[in-house]
Amino acid sequence: xxTRPLASLGRYTGPATLILSSLADxxxxxxxxxxxxxxxxxxxxxxxxxxxxxTRLVDQGLIEPVASDDExxxxxxxxxxxxxxxxxxxSEQRRVANLGLRRLAGGTSS
Amino acid sequence: MKGSADRRAARLALLYPRRWRREYxxxxxxxxxxxxxxxxxxxxxxxRAAIIERARAAGIIPTGPDDRARSGLALIYATLLPxxxxxAGIWSQLRTGIGTHGRDTPPVVxxxxxxxxxxxxxxxxxxxxxxxLVAAHxxxxxxxxxxxxxxSARGLLRPALILVGSIATLTAAGxxxxxxxxxxxxxxxxPKGGLGYPIALWxxxxxxxxxxxxxxxxxxGHMPTxxxxxxxxxxxxxxxxxLALLRLVGxxxxxxxxxxxxxxxxxxxxxxxxxxxxxVRWVLAHPTREGTSQxxxxxxxxxPGHTGWGVAFLLLVLAGIAMIGTRRVLQGxxxxxxxxxGTSLDPDVGWxxxxxxxxxxxxxxxxxxEP
Numbered sequence: 001x002x003t004r005p006l007a008s009l010g011r012y013t014g015p016a017t018l019i020l021s022s023l024a025d026x027x028x029x030x031x032x033x034x035x036x037x038x039x040x041x042x043x044x045x046x047x048x049x050x051x052x053x054x055t056r057l058v059d060q061g062l063i064e065p066v067a068s069d070d071e072x073x074x075x076x077x078x079x080x081x082x083x084x085x086x087x088x089x090x091s092e093q094r095r096v097a098n099l100g101l102r103r104l105a106g107g108t109s110s
Numbered sequence: 111m112k113g114s115a116d117r118r119a120a121r122l123a124l125l126y127p128r129r130w131r132r133e134y135x136x137x138x139x140x141x142x143x144x145x146x147x148x149x150x151x152x153x154x155x156x157x158r159a160a161i162i163e164r165a166r167a168a169g170i171i172p173t174g175p176d177d178r179a180r181s182g183l184a185l186i187y188a189t190l191l192p193x194x195x196x197x198a199g200i201w202s203q204l205r206t207g208i209g210t211h212g213r214d215t216p217p218v219v220x221x222x223x224x225x226x227x228x229x230x231x232x233x234x235x236x237x238x239x240x241x242x243l244v245a246a247h248x249x250x251x252x253x254x255x256x257x258x259x260x261x262s263a264r265g266l267l268r269p270a271l272i273l274v275g276s277i278a279t280l281t282a283a284g285x286x287x288x289x290x291x292x293x294x295x296x297x298x299x300x301p302k303g304g305l306g307y308p309i310a311l312w313x314x315x316x317x318x319x320x321x322x323x324x325x326x327x328x329x330x331g332h333m334p335t336x337x338x339x340x341x342x343x344x345x346x347x348x349x350x351x352x353l354a355l356l357r358l359v360g361x362x363x364x365x366x367x368x369x370x371x372x373x374x375x376x377x378x379x380x381x382x383x384x385x386x387x388x389x390v391r392w393v394l395a396h397p398t399r400e401g402t403s404q405x406x407x408x409x410x411x412x413x414p415g416h417t418g419w420g421v422a423f424l425l426l427v428l429a430g431i432a433m434i435g436t437r438r439v440l441q442g443x444x445x446x447x448x449x450x451x452g453t454s455l456d457p458d459v460g461w462x463x464x465x466x467x468x469x470x471x472x473x474x475x476x477x478x479x480e481p
Contacts, residue, residue, distance in 0.1 A: 030140040046144060046156075047140045047144050048152070048158060051140075055133075059173055072135060074135060
């Protein structure tokens with residue numbers, strides 16, 4: 001069994017999953033990321049947490065900064081490794097979610 | 111209003127390391143927009159995150175699973191320095207019987223012997239750690255696999271200069287205190303001449319930094335000018351020196367830990383625990399003139415009980431941090447790495463993802479100077 005890259009981020013696993021999910025449809029800068037995540041997940045990421053998660057994702061090579069003319073708005077994009085890590089993480093979450101839903105419905109667990 | 115938020119955000123961003131601020135230039139803008147909506151939540155979140163980032167920059171919080179063992183070593187070595195300084199202070203007090211009258215009683219003798227043994231081991235451990243690192247560095251070959259790879263001499267210059275400045279200031283403070291005529295039982299046994307004199311003056315300055323006058327400020331009013339100056343300047347000089355040492359350790363090109371490193375780490379951790387036990391035993395059992403415990407010593411004595419307890423508590427905190435570093439080294443060593451992934455872990459290891467270490471290295475990072 002391998003530990004998923006996102007799971008190794010500890011308390012930043014949740015924010016990192018949201019960030020990667022947001023970046024999955026294109027590059028975004030910090031402010032746009034926070035707004036997008038708030039819109040699709042209803043989660044408000046405060047800047048300290050948002051950038052801590054961004055830092056760790058960059059360190060792991062799961063996202064990368066995109067060259068920009070505007071120094072105050074640096075966009076980030078997901079890397080192939082990041083896309084794979086997100087796919088693994090979401091699949092695992094779906095597996096757990098399905099299992100929980102089946103158990104709630106009184107079905108058998110697998 | 112927006113200009114005000116920008117200024118507040120810029121000030122808060124200064125809490126982060128300079129390198130981090132350069133890499134995330136858009137942070138200030140995002141924070142400024144947030145400060146108006148959630149002022150307190152944003153502030154506390156940023157302060158916490160900045161402390162963790164500084165600890166990561168100092169190398170005492172791992173940047174990833176692969177960095178766990180290396181950062182553990184850095185944490186242990188960073189802890190060893192202030193711990194040894196405190197032990198030296200307690201030992202000198204025990205040897206000179208500061209504020210007490212039972213220097214030759216068994217608890218004192220045993221505690222002094224144990225602390226002396228710790229000091230001796232600490233010196234040898236430091237040599238065993240520093241000599242190979244300096245040798246590797248001077249050959250221009252960094253053995254590091256962590257975030258400090260590619261270390262430049264310039265990065266070491268600033269903390270080295272601060273350290274030298276701290277030593278010079280403490281020595282000058284010791285000289286002023288020595289000439290003032292103020293009696294310091296802890297310094298009474300130090301040499302008054304010869305080659306050891308400059309070291310004695312430095313020790314005198316360092317001892318002035320931990321004067322019980324900080325607990326009983328009325329003592330300041332009785333001090334002659336030299337001792338007063340030393341007492342006021344020495345704590346800051348000692349703190350600056352300790353922080354510079356921490357930065358130097360954080361910037362050392364530590365290699366991935368081998369068996370020798372683990373043995374050294376365990377030795378340090380074990381000796382620290384024994385030293386804490388010896389200190390506490392002394393504080394609890396050392397008889398005073400009145401036959402009471404050190405805890406109840408009169409405040410006009412130069413080593414009131416709570417000073418001893420305070421030092422013992424600091425030792426315990428430092429030893430606890432070193433234990434966490436040791437655990438990290440051991441876990442990091444057992445953690446196999448899959449080439450290319452950097453995150454593959456053996457399920458038998460019982461790996462718990464590192465949250466961020468904010469409860470440990472974060473304490474140290476609170477006071478780290480700008481990188």
